[in-house]
Amino acid sequence: MRNEISVLRKFSRWVGKPNLVKPLQYYLPDASPERVKVTAVADTTKSWSANGIDVEAKMREAFEIDNRFGMVIAMQLAFGLRKKEAVSFQPWVSDQRDLGHNAIIVYGGAKGGKQRTIHIEFQFQYVVLDYVKQHIGKRDRLGWKKTIRGLNADLERNLKRYDYHMGKLGISKANCSVCGHGLRAE
Template sequence: MWQQKVNDIMKLAGTRRVNGKVASERTQTLTKDVLYASIRRLHELGYKIQDPKNLGERHIEVLVKHWWYCQRKKAKTVQNDLSRLRVFCAMLGKPGMVGAVQKYLPDVDPELLKVRSAARTTKSWSGHGIDLVETFRKVDERDPCLGLMLRLELGFGLRREEVLKCNPHVQDYGHYLQVFPGMGKGGRWRNIPIVSNAQRDLLDYVKARVSKNKALGWEYSRSGQIASLEQNIRRYENLMTSFGFTKADAGITGHGLRAQFAENHALLLGMIPATMGGGAGQLDGADSGVVKAKVAQALGHNRQSVTSAYIGSFESSSALFPDSDQGIVTIQKALRILDAVALPEVPAARLEDCRFIQEMMAHTGLVLTADQAHMLFAKHARRHGVEWMSPGLETPLALRISAEAMLNDFLFC
């Protein structure tokens, strides 16, 4: 069978990357998945390949055209799948056989085939109108384990596999959560700093509900057997789909919580991401670079440029907040809406925080009441998955973002 032949080739040559480094299990699995799907597709199209060594340029061309014209795959997906085939063909001793995507789609506008790594719009759940506090509660009612995992994905930007393997008791080092070697992408470890009390609250909430000697993933499969990582991944994906946390249903994916973590982390460090309307002029180049470096490190990446996939690029953004007014006009518009609304009384435990917000905003020339401060900052806290969090230096930025979201809600309600 051709499947066994693919497996044999992968075992022989698929454990190393092109640069000589060991390929992760995830990389090997993804490559194999693309190969299986490609050969099955060729069979459906009439090309009954039984030996993968017989893959030729004609087959690659047929696949690429089918992906683009029939399956309507995005340029990035086509590029990724083609890259997997390119690597596999090199294993077969056919380096250079698989060309660039433009070679197979000469009639397509080259601009349409360009892969833009920078996010142009937010991928966050809050940015798609999802109230995380309420969503977590609903998930808890049906599957508490998934609810805990989603909280740590938001609070610490954990990937799916990282959160399934996470033992919050062991990985909590007080000022940071550590992703141990072998848990993250490519086996890399990282320390994720705890820079807000919202992160601490989420982490403590999770720790209070899990055993000290167990990971967050489901211990047993639905059949009662000890669950493997692969079974947990499938269960995670099935649950996410059943809740409607998909691109098709809600415009989001689980990875969107990681993107929201990146946005939140940038805000806490004093920068409004491009995906949230921030402009290039809010920080000088050096300070902006520092923030991006810290966001990248928290996400587990070494290159600053990777952050553009999560928080966008200022070069391609359209700033919502003019640097000249520091977003004050936006906040004032939101306050006029709040003036016409009977706001709830501020809980006594939050009054001191609200006074802090009032004093901080007074330095920008903005006057607001305690209940207005409470309403706007509570909206910011819910972005972080909690009902309230202590205000810090990010407060002016937080109020801008909340005000903009409130104006959008008002316009489209």
């Protein structure tokens, strides 16, 4: 509701009526202020380790399930990639070290469609990026080229396969209160 009010408020400013839309509390007078309050800060941590998951063991398990899936998880852990960014990631194209920059650029799958730069700060990041580059073709994405049935894989099928492997790994909100996105919080 807050989002909708925000959109309406912006529209009312465009049409020259800045005070047309009232605060949400005005429209919901019986609701307690706590119920209509929105916060951008999480109440609980979403990291795997804080929720009792052995990240290293799950990483080994991921590589046993599927080597490419293990690389996706490793990149998520090393660089804080979202799943869409991870399966769309092109390691050879994104690595800026050859150009004198100690960073990677995330082109595909980034939130809002905007590319972002992630600086390489830790040895673990170098190791993971170099490992992935050894196993992925120069023009390839980190996601799978083919589906399990041998069809050409697109982004949608790659995301479904990622979710399927996460299920095999035992990582889901229902099972352990975290999901793959929690690797960004590690």
